[in-house]
Amino acid sequence: MSNLDSAQGTSATSVNAITPSTKTSFKFHGIGGEFFGIWIVNMLLTMVTFGIYSAWAKVRTHCYFYSNTELGGDRFEYLATPMQILIGRIIAVVLLIGWAILNAINPIIAIALAVILMFATPFLAVRNMRFDARMTRFRNVRFNFEGSYAGAYLQLLVKPLLAYLIVIAGPMAIAAGSKFLSDELIGVGVVVAVLFFFAAMVFCYAWVSAGIAQYMVNGYRYGTKAFQAELNIREYMKIALKAMALFMGAMVASTLIAFAFGFMFGVMDSIVELIKNGFKGSDAMQDGQAMGYMMLIVSYFFMLALSMVIAAYVKVCTRNYMFNETKLDGELQMRSNMALGSFLALVVTNFLLVIVTFGFGIAWAEVRSAKYMASVTEVEGDLSLVHAHDHNEQSDAAIADEVAGAFDINIGIV
Numbered sequence: 001m002s003n004l005d006s007a008q009g010t011s012a013t014s015v016n017a018i019t020p021s022t023k024t025s026f027k028f029h030g031i032g033g034e035f036f037g038i039w040i041v042n043m044l045l046t047m048v049t050f051g052i053y054s055a056w057a058k059v060r061t062h063c064y065f066y067s068n069t070e071l072g073g074d075r076f077e078y079l080a081t082p083m084q085i086l087i088g089r090i091i092a093v094v095l096l097i098g099w100a101i102l103n104a105i106n107p108i109i110a111i112a113l114a115v116i117l118m119f120a121t122p123f124l125a126v127r128n129m130r131f132d133a134r135m136t137r138f139r140n141v142r143f144n145f146e147g148s149y150a151g152a153y154l155q156l157l158v159k160p161l162l163a164y165l166i167v168i169a170g171p172m173a174i175a176a177g178s179k180f181l182s183d184e185l186i187g188v189g190v191v192v193a194v195l196f197f198f199a200a201m202v203f204c205y206a207w208v209s210a211g212i213a214q215y216m217v218n219g220y221r222y223g224t225k226a227f228q229a230e231l232n233i234r235e236y237m238k239i240a241l242k243a244m245a246l247f248m249g250a251m252v253a254s255t256l257i258a259f260a261f262g263f264m265f266g267v268m269d270s271i272v273e274l275i276k277n278g279f280k281g282s283d284a285m286q287d288g289q290a291m292g293y294m295m296l297i298v299s300y301f302f303m304l305a306l307s308m309v310i311a312a313y314v315k316v317c318t319r320n321y322m323f324n325e326t327k328l329d330g331e332l333q334m335r336s337n338m339a340l341g342s343f344l345a346l347v348v349t350n351f352l353l354v355i356v357t358f359g360f361g362i363a364w365a366e367v368r369s370a371k372y373m374a375s376v377t378e379v380e381g382d383l384s385l386v387h388a389h390d391h392n393e394q395s396d397a398a399i400a401d402e403v404a405g406a407f408d409i410n411i412g413i414v
Contacts, residue, residue, distance in 0.1 A: 028374035030068040032364035039363040055086035072383040080135040122152035147219025163204035206236035223388030225329035332381040
């Protein structure tokens with residue numbers, strides 16, 4: 001906690017040590033039509049081979065995106081082989097099928113295995129990040145991940161469980177305590193419980209998110225050089241509070257607008273229909289029901305749009321903050337310049353592209369996303385002065401990587 005709370009002064013001092021005169025932006029050279037050829041062949045061969053070719057498909061996809069990502073005139077490499085992926089994928093599929101069979105035959109055992117999987121999640125996450133890092137190379141130097149298992153269990157399991165306990169049990173305890181003290185205090189207790197719930201949500205989100213992000217960033221290595229970040233919980237709390245304020249403000253505004261328009265049009269339609277039908281109310285009632293259904297549909301799409309805006313806002317803010325606090329061995333400073341408007345436009349247009357093309361536009365959407373992310377990411381400092389040495393660590397199979405994917409274990413920091 002102390003290293004998180006004291007991040008501001010520390011990060012400011014270390015950033016000043018890096019000369020910001022040299023800025024190098026990432027570039028992505030992929031083309032949508034070109035990647036579509038790879039994507040469609042991958043899809044067809046995966047179906048024809050009943051999923052076996054998916055290992056080769058994954059390697060081809062990663063190689064395409066890595067080799068088209070440039071930094072300072074050099075491009076990244078993906079080193080994993082299809083057989084490494086295939087071995088891990090077979091084991092993951094066997095485990096997934098076994099769990100599905102047990103879930104149908106004996107749900108108790110399936111639940112027990114799900115609990116075991118939950119406790120194995122930090123271990124799988126570490127192995128996953130380690131494999132992915134070691135399979136990435138830049139300028140003949142591979143990346144690595146050296147985060148400890150103890151740190152993974154603390155940040156990925158213990159703290160999230162405590163956060164859920166605080167958010168759920170806290171308000172219940174407050175409400176129950178107020179009822180125990182006096183029936184007259186139930187109303188006050190409910191109000192306090194609701195306020196505690198939102199406050200706990202904000203704090204626990206910041207506490208867990210900052211811890212996970214800092215653990216992951218500080219665990220990565222470029223050869224023998226370490227990435228470093230000191231992340232402040234208060235910054236994550238600000239992001240959460242602004243996102244919550246945006247949500248509440250939009251909900252209040254939409255409710256008032258919907259009520260005003262619904263009331264106005266409802267009264268007008270009712271009067272018109274009553275006059276037209278000799279004051280028989282059946283048509284007016286039907287029109288009222290139709291308007292109710294229309295309002296439900298509008299509300300659904302409004303919530304969808306609002307969710308996209310809030311998710312985009314949180315991603316932009318957290319990515320910019322985390323990157324702008326990340327350094328490589330005190331020699332390079334990472335920078336992220338994402339903007340909410342441009343990122344939201346990318347998300348919306350990609351979504352429409354995939355819908356209009358019945359899914360065939362996924363290839364173009366992925367290339368567009370890669371181009372955007374590269375364009376808003378840069379490095380401050382002189383790359384030519386960074387002399388990193390490769391490590392000797394090896395990874396044989398992507399077992400944890402594929403098991404994590406099969407059971408939808410997705411640990412992300414932005």
